[in-house]
Amino acid sequence: MTRVLLADDHQLLRQALRRAFEDSGVMVVGEAADGEEATRLVDELRPDIVVMDVTMPVLDGVEATRRIHSAWPDLPIVMLTMHGEAELRAEAVRAGAAAFLTKDSSMQEVVATVLATAAGEALSPDLASTILAEFAETGTTLPPRPAESPLTKREEEILQHIADGYSTSEVAAKLFISGKTVKNHLASIYDKLDARDRTQAVLSAVRIGIIRIA
Template sequence: MTTPDHPTLRVVVADDQAAVREGLVTLLDLLPDIAVVGAAADGDHALTLVEQHAPDVVLMDLRMPGVDGIEATRRIHDHHPATKIVVLTTYSDDTSILDALRAGALGYLTKDAGRDHIAQAIRTAAAGQAVLDPTIHARLLAATAHHPDTPPSAPPDGLTTRETEVLTQLAAGHSNTEIARQLFVSETTIKTRINHIYAKIGAADRAQAVRYAYQHHLTQP
């Protein structure tokens, strides 16, 4: 049951395989706090559904005919920033992952994920927090790790050491509460520092901050 504090999340499912698409719709419609408002077989139709329904989240496949998932993600992120995108795909190669995140995806899961994991990813993304499959997170860390002969450098864009710590924790998928607990400060302090980080790196939201962290090698294994 939904309440004013926990409203129903409106979701669009985009996948070119009818069996997968219909299966996801059926599974998600069984959840009390999620309502599927549209299902698309390609990126172009997904864009139309976003324009019509303004969903909270799009569950996006990558390989689709016509407008693929990467381009659809980019257009939704640019023109409908309130709608968050969670990629759900069979592809877990470095190029697909990085292209999806750069396009604006806030989450990335493989189709091995179970219903509970997918549902939690939708809820997390709707709250504006990044969510990555553990396998995907490991691949990102490997893809962006420092080379052994690369000397350490000062934090970029004027970030302080503590702000860099917060950004690293944020990129690892931790919530504000978890970051505050790990750094022994209040959650209000973390929110303030995150706002300062956004201003310094030119990020509009958590997804852009996560991408910045990966691009600048601020993640930790």
């Protein structure tokens, strides 16, 4: 019998999934309320498959997937998410997720996907299309971070420092370059991000997720 581990911080959903699985002859061997607990229970219970929510306290689903996948490369992990953000999908794929479902799915879909994945279907059709799209886009194997950022590494570095609260001259000092060069990079950043000042540039970068907000 298929042995599944559920990881979701909402008890309500865990109960719902447990019932759906048990009705379909799938055994739920454990439940985790956060990513840390999930990684621990995987080691302890050795499930055949893991169903994991993306957003969880302590350790989020993507990071937990990354850790579990590196320890148990053959263990399929099905991810659940609130909404089907493309960015998140790509991230989940990189972390090692075998399938990807939104919570808009029905119980039947979830169970079917889990059974199919456990049975060896490498990738859900849904996930396959995401991957194919990514391959087509980058033309290579999955890099650690494709970063569809329009900025160069240096530009991102400079903008990050600006977001961290440093002035032009302070950024220059930190990077051992001229303040003039920092301003040049900023001008290029404004151009690329369609921003007219550092405030808008930082907000744009935050929006598209290329810089970290302290």
